[in-house]
Amino acid sequence: MIQIAIMGLGTVGTGVAKVVAENARQIERKLGEPLQVKTILVRHFKDGPYRQLMTDDFTRIEEDDAIRVVVETIGGVEAAYEYTKRALNAGKHVVTANKQLVAEKGCELLALAKKRGVNYLFEASVGGGIPVLHPLTQCMAANRIDEVYGILNGTTNYILTRMVRAGATFADALREAQEKGYAEADPTADVEGIDAGRKICILADLAFGRQVDPAAVPMEGISRLSLDDVRIAQRAGYRIKLLGRALRLGSGRTAYVAPHLVPEDHPLANVEDVFNAVVVKGNATGEVMFYGRGAGEMPTASACVADVMEALQASPRREEIGWEADPEGFVAPQTVPLRHYFRIRGSLADAVGAFGQVEVLSEDSGMTAFLTEPVSGGEAAEKAAALAVLARLPVLG
Amino acid sequence: MIQIAIMGLGTVGTGVAKVVAENARQIERKLGEPLQVKTILVRHFKDGPYRQLMTDDFTRIEEDDAIRVVVETIGGVEAAYEYTKRALNAGKHVVTANKQLVAEKGCELLALAKKRGVNYLFEASVGGGIPVLHPLTQCMAANRIDEVYGILNGTTNYILTRMVRAGATFADALREAQEKGYAEADPTADVEGIDAGRKICILADLAFGRQVDPAAVPMEGISRLSLDDVRIAQRAGYRIKLLGRALRLGSGRTAYVAPHLVPEDHPLANVEDVFNAVVVKGNATGEVMFYGRGAGEMPTASACVADVMEALQASPRREEIGWEADPEGFVAPQTVPLRHYFRIRGSLADAVGAFGQVEVLSEDSGMTAFLTEPVSGGEAAEKAAALAVLARLPVLG
Numbered sequence: 001m002i003q004i005a006i007m008g009l010g011t012v013g014t015g016v017a018k019v020v021a022e023n024a025r026q027i028e029r030k031l032g033e034p035l036q037v038k039t040i041l042v043r044h045f046k047d048g049p050y051r052q053l054m055t056d057d058f059t060r061i062e063e064d065d066a067i068r069v070v071v072e073t074i075g076g077v078e079a080a081y082e083y084t085k086r087a088l089n090a091g092k093h094v095v096t097a098n099k100q101l102v103a104e105k106g107c108e109l110l111a112l113a114k115k116r117g118v119n120y121l122f123e124a125s126v127g128g129g130i131p132v133l134h135p136l137t138q139c140m141a142a143n144r145i146d147e148v149y150g151i152l153n154g155t156t157n158y159i160l161t162r163m164v165r166a167g168a169t170f171a172d173a174l175r176e177a178q179e180k181g182y183a184e185a186d187p188t189a190d191v192e193g194i195d196a197g198r199k200i201c202i203l204a205d206l207a208f209g210r211q212v213d214p215a216a217v218p219m220e221g222i223s224r225l226s227l228d229d230v231r232i233a234q235r236a237g238y239r240i241k242l243l244g245r246a247l248r249l250g251s252g253r254t255a256y257v258a259p260h261l262v263p264e265d266h267p268l269a270n271v272e273d274v275f276n277a278v279v280v281k282g283n284a285t286g287e288v289m290f291y292g293r294g295a296g297e298m299p300t301a302s303a304c305v306a307d308v309m310e311a312l313q314a315s316p317r318r319e320e321i322g323w324e325a326d327p328e329g330f331v332a333p334q335t336v337p338l339r340h341y342f343r344i345r346g347s348l349a350d351a352v353g354a355f356g357q358v359e360v361l362s363e364d365s366g367m368t369a370f371l372t373e374p375v376s377g378g379e380a381a382e383k384a385a386a387l388a389v390l391a392r393l394p395v396l397g
Numbered sequence: 398m399i400q401i402a403i404m405g406l407g408t409v410g411t412g413v414a415k416v417v418a419e420n421a422r423q424i425e426r427k428l429g430e431p432l433q434v435k436t437i438l439v440r441h442f443k444d445g446p447y448r449q450l451m452t453d454d455f456t457r458i459e460e461d462d463a464i465r466v467v468v469e470t471i472g473g474v475e476a477a478y479e480y481t482k483r484a485l486n487a488g489k490h491v492v493t494a495n496k497q498l499v500a501e502k503g504c505e506l507l508a509l510a511k512k513r514g515v516n517y518l519f520e521a522s523v524g525g526g527i528p529v530l531h532p533l534t535q536c537m538a539a540n541r542i543d544e545v546y547g548i549l550n551g552t553t554n555y556i557l558t559r560m561v562r563a564g565a566t567f568a569d570a571l572r573e574a575q576e577k578g579y580a581e582a583d584p585t586a587d588v589e590g591i592d593a594g595r596k597i598c599i600l601a602d603l604a605f606g607r608q609v610d611p612a613a614v615p616m617e618g619i620s621r622l623s624l625d626d627v628r629i630a631q632r633a634g635y636r637i638k639l640l641g642r643a644l645r646l647g648s649g650r651t652a653y654v655a656p657h658l659v660p661e662d663h664p665l666a667n668v669e670d671v672f673n674a675v676v677v678k679g680n681a682t683g684e685v686m687f688y689g690r691g692a693g694e695m696p697t698a699s700a701c702v703a704d705v706m707e708a709l710q711a712s713p714r715r716e717e718i719g720w721e722a723d724p725e726g727f728v729a730p731q732t733v734p735l736r737h738y739f740r741i742r743g744s745l746a747d748a749v750g751a752f753g754q755v756e757v758l759s760e761d762s763g764m765t766a767f768l769t770e771p772v773s774g775g776e777a778a779e780k781a782a783a784l785a786v787l788a789r790l791p792v793l794g
Contacts, residue, residue: 019539019681026541029606032716123536129682131528131536139520139528142416142702144423209426267688270667284416284699285526288689291664292682302681305539319429319710 002031003038004308005061007083008074009050012097012124013040015301016071017050023305031309038067041074041083058083062090069308072096081105088112088120093311097124097300103198107211110322119317121307126152126199129299130292132278134310137206137321143282145207149245149396152199152257154274154294155183155190156222156242160259161272163230164239170225182274192221193242193257200244203278204255208248210326212255218333220258229343229391232369233261236361238341239269243396249331256333261341261371261395268396334377339395343369345388354383371395399428400435401705402458404480405471406447409494409521410437412698413468414447420702428706435464438471438480455480459487466705469493478502485509485517490708494521494697500595504608507719516714518704523549523596526696527689529675531707534603534718540679542604546642546793549596549654551671551691552580552587553619553639557656558669560627561636567622579671589618590639590654597641600675601652605645607723609652615730617655626740626788629766630658633758635738636666640793646728653730658738658768658792665793731774736792740766742785751780768792 004020006013017037020027028034039061040053061067070087072094074080080101087094088109096102101109102122113120123133136145151157155177162173174191177183189195197219204212222242233240238261246255262269267289271277276294281287293299310318344350344367351358351370358370367390372380377394384392401417403410414434417424425431436458437450458464467484469491471477477498484491485506493499498506499519510517520530533542548554552574559570571588574580586592594616601609619639630637635658643652659666664686668674673691678684690696707715741747741764748755748767755767764787769777774791781789 015681023539023541023681027539030538030716129537129679130685131532134536135528135532135687138707139531139700139703140526141427141706142420142424142699144420267667270664282526282699284412284420284695286690286693286696288527288687290532290685290687292685296683298681299683302539302679303536306536309538310535313716314711319427 002033002035002068002312003066004035004069004071005039005041005067006037006071006073007041007061008072009040009042009046010073010075011297012300012304013071013073015297016073016304019298019301019305027305027309031312035308039064058086062086067092069093069095069311071304071308072098073304074098075100077101077104084109085112088116088118091116091118093119093121095304095307095311096122097304098122099125099195099198099202103201103214106202106205107323107325113317114322117317119311119314121311121318121321122202123307124300124303126202127276127278127290127292128294128296129303130276130278130290130294132290133202133206135290136203136280140280140282140285143284145280145282146248147246147281148200148203148207148278149243150278151241151268151271151276152196152244152278152294153190153242154276155187156196157271157276158182158274159191160222160240160242163225163227164234167227169227170223191223193219196242196244197257200246200255200257203244204246204253205323206321207246207280208253209323210253210329211323212246212253212330213327216330218256218258222259225259226391229341229393232343232362233341237264238262239264240393241268241271243268247336249336252329252331254331254333254336259393261393263397266397337374337376339374340372340380341369341391341393341395342372342384342387342389343367343391345390350387354387399430399432399465399709400463401432401466401468402436402438402464403434403468403470404438404458405469406437406439406443407470407472408694409697409701410468410470412694413470413701416695416698416702424702424706428709432705436461455483459483464489466490466492466708468701468705469495470701471495472497474498474501481506482509485513485515488513488515490516490518492701492704492708493519494701495519496522496592496595496599500598500611503599503602504720504722510714511719514714516708516711518708518715518718519599520704521697521700523599524673524675524687524689525691525693526700527673527675527687527691529687530599530603532687533600533677537677537679537682540681542677542679543645544643544678545597545600545604545675546640547675548638548665548668548673549593549641549675549691550587550639551673552584553593554668554673555579555671556588557619557637557639560624561631564624566624567620588620590616593639593641594654597643597652597654600641601643601650602720603718604643604677605650606720607650607726608720609643609650609727610724613727615653615655619656622656623788626738626790629740629759630738634661635659636661637790638665638668640665644733646733649726649728651728651730651733656790658790660794663794734771734773736771737769737777738766738788738790738792739769739781739784739786740764740788742787747784751784
């Protein structure tokens with residue numbers, strides 16, 4: 001019998017308890033012995049099936065040598081950070097779905113786990129139940145990873161899908177997402193690209209082996225996206241998708257989040273509704289894509305439980321999951337040459353005057369939409385300085 | 398310095414030597430020490446960069462205690478089987494891309510590896526460089542896997558893509574694939590579904606934990622596929638794709654390979670050219686898809702090298718990769734209820750007379766194409782016995 005603890009009993013924490021119970025047979029077959037949730041840390045006691053497991057005293061977990069793995073589903077940094085450190089210091093493996101904590105403190109927590117000879121695993125923090133981090137670090141270990149990009153947030157992808165398919169405005173599509181339970185009452189972290197930003201930081205950390213500080217990563221969401229641009233892009237053979245991107249640049253690296261024009265024959269263009277997809281580009285493997293539901297109680301929880309099993313089986317610990325601090329190596333994404341989409345109040349002549357050669361997508365009622373040749377973000381801003389810019393988006397590929 | 402051997406110096410074997418050299422820095426960073434190819438087993442000596450590593454004497458590998466991992470890229474069963482057994486018996490980890498050997502003898506070789514306390518790993522045998530087997534067994538370990546299906550063969554997917562896009566016949570598209578180097582001079586294993594069949598057996602073995610004998614798995618290829626059916630399917634909103642499928646059926650399981658009608662909004666419908674994609678359905682995670690180039694020298698080789706690294710790091714061995722023999726649990730796929738596509742010489746009245754309710758897709762020059770309600774393969778054959786059947790294909794979903 002292997003005993004574990006769960007910290008936090010929200011959606012994911014409850015899911016972890018359910019997966020351990022419902023898939024007990026599969027789990028026991030793989031582990032060789034049964035897995036049991038012994039203790040659940042909560043702030044407020046609630047009635048329900050797990051009432052007798054609950055405690056509001058963290059030392060009941062910290063000082064219990066029978067508990068070998070702790071699943072942290074508290075979220076945020078403060079308490080989660082504190083308890084994670086204490087659990088690792090107590091010699092317990094820690095598994096989490098907490099992308100904010102991993103993005104901000106992962107480097108330090110991984111170093112602590114290494115020092116204590118235990119695992120700190122977080123497959124569920126990116127892509128929910130879609131296997132991404134292990135395949136990236138393990139199955140593609142013989143590659144130099146050159147780029148990672150993808151649709152990392154299901155809420156915004158649902159909103160964008162409704163804007164394309166139903167011609168809904170951002171505000172209407174957001175309301176619909178909230179009614180369906182896909183968006184929270186305060187949707188800021190989703191729609192402003194912060195959630196996707198934390199995930200692209202974790203992907204960049206693992207892909208390049210160096211810490212990317214979320215505070216340095218430009219994150220642009222979809223709240224200011226106009227239906228005009230969605231329609232113009234679609235007629236020109238593109239879909240607008242919110243992408244997180246991380247690129248290797250010589251010995252440096254960059255990362256950012258922004259809505260992009262994605263060519264309709266690119267696999268990401270067909271990823272719709274709440275689905276996520278992550279593309280990893282290795283120098284030997286080429287591009288591979290991982291696709292599925294990026295959130296939800298049971299998918300995310302099952303990824304946590306798989307990490308619990310992995311933590312127990314990988315003895316003493318998985319060495320290849322980790323990264324180093326390196327604040328110097330981060331390059332601002334404005335230096336990367338990309339094609340840009342512009343919509344301006346003005347004529348094609350104005351566009352050509354600013355950018356030289358452009359590909360015109362639409363000219364209508366005094367507005368012109370066009371694509372530039374590849375230019376850095378800085379150069380694009382400079383050239384567009386004299387234009388009346390209504391929208392500007394990078395183009396994938 | 399960790400030393401390995403390669404057996405066989407064809408496409409994949411050469412790729413393994415290249416990946417070890419080209420990505421030496423990445424590999425060393427993850428392993429903590431350099432990786433070196435010490436010995437390469439060949440049948441005939443050839444000049445080239447690896448000339449000084451070659452031997453035609455297997456005992457030079459078997460008796461060399463410095464060699465910790467052997468990469469088998471000989472292919473086929475006989476010599477590959479013999480040398481794999483001897484290498485495992487000599488206490489060496491074995492890594493392979495040999496799908497025929499794993500599908501036919503995997504159960505026995507995994508048991509031998511377990512007995513000897515070493516790893517037998519074969520990520521590269523399915524999906525080339527696309528991570529599939531490790532994510533299935535490890536990241537989805539907390540799921541009950543209910544189904545695995547996908548486009549497992551790039552050659553046939555290229556041919557089907559040309560039939561859809563260019564209206565090429567099977568024969569012309571095959572010739573084109575051969576000219577481009579995507580199909581071999583003898584394309585039988587690809588176009589008759591045997592290659593996909595071996596891969597779906599391996600996926601079923603891992604997903605359900607029980608051996609599926611390739612000899613029991615019906616494998617139908619695309620060589621008899623008519624352009625008429627490709628066109629009718631496309632106009633009705635379907636793409637024809639060669640799928641391998643493995644399903645859990647109560648306590649039993651089934652597997653088969655056949656061309657299917659795939660609805661155009663299904664993610665597999667947009668997988669084109671030589672790309673592969675595998676969908677895994679877990680009871681907690683739902684459907685996830687893995688997509689990329691399913692073959693080729695460098696992708697397949699990089700998957701082998703990642704397994705070499707995994708074999709060295711997973712000490713003493715990965716317990717969760719394995720399956721048991723169970724010849725009783727395999728159920729013929731003819732019992733699974735599926736919608737079927739039929740094209741008959743006859744009228745809609747004939748179709749309705751045989752099947753009751755049908756969905757008509759086309760009626761033209763005395764031919765009728767239609768979809769049935771879900772019926773087992775056996776029942777479909779029985780009901781169609783009196784019809785002049787020109788084509789019959791299962792429908793996905």
